[in-house]
Amino acid sequence: MREDDNQGAGQAASLKLEEFLPYRFSVITNRISRHLAKAYESRFGISIPEWRVIANLARFAPMTAGEVAERSSMDKVKVSRAISKLVEAGLVIKNPDSADRRRGQLQLSAEGERIFQQIVPLALGWEAQLLDGLSPEERRSLKSVLNKIQSVLDDVDA
Numbered sequence: 106m107r108e109d110d111n112q113g114a115g116q117a118a119s120l121k122l123e124e125f126l127p128y129r130f131s132v133i134t135n136r137i138s139r140h141l142a143k144a145y146e147s148r149f150g151i152s153i154p155e156w157r158v159i160a161n162l163a164r165f166a167p168m169t170a171g172e173v174a175e176r177s178s179m180d181k182v183k184v185s186r187a188i189s190k191l192v193e194a195g196l197v198i199k200n201p202d203s204a205d206r207r208r209g210q211l212q213l214s215a216e217g218e219r220i221f222q223q224i225v226p227l228a229l230g231w232e233a234q235l236l237d238g239l240s241p242e243e244r245r246s247l248k249s250v251l252n253k254i255q256s257v258l259d260d261v262d263a
Contacts, residue, residue: 137235144227149220151196154179154187156224159213162197163221166212169202173211196220 122128142153151159157177162168165176174184188211191197196217199209213221236244 137231141228141231144231145224149224150194151191151220152187154183155191155196158184158187158191158211159196159217159221159224162211162213163218167200167210168212169208169210171208191217 138153142156145151145156157179158173161173161176165172168176170184170188171181173179173188174181177184188197188199192199195214198212198214200212202208202210236247239247
């Protein structure tokens with residue numbers, strides 16, 4: 106066995122999954138999503154992907170399904186299913202794109218906007234609770250670190 110093979114095996118053996126940043130981010134985001142979902146699934150009957158579509162449309166509409174998928178980093182199939190359910194429920198309006206009839210421009214309906222406005226305080230309240238144990242300096246540092254990590258990912262994806 107070559108020396109660099111041993112070195113690679115040693116590095117793999119030293120991986121502590123619970124300290125591995127991508128794993129920790131995944132666990133944290135899944136836990137946060139589950140807690141938030143309890144509030145809006147029971148009260149509004151929408152899933153996590155449906156909420157993410159609603160939130161993106163509230164902020165950036167009109168958008169296509171592809172734009173929602175890209176902005177939210179969600180799988181296109183998951184986004185498509187969420188959009189179909191939201192259109193069927195009357196929360197999202199899909200207007201055909203004049204340039205390409207296969208693509209639709211999406212926006213919230215009045216009912217979708219009403220639900221969004223009701224969920225926002227729940228989401229912001231949960232965020233405040235989550236950050237409550239951090240000092241103002243820790244909050245600024247967390248925001249800065251997250252921005253830097255996102256910038257690195259943006260560069261990798263470019």
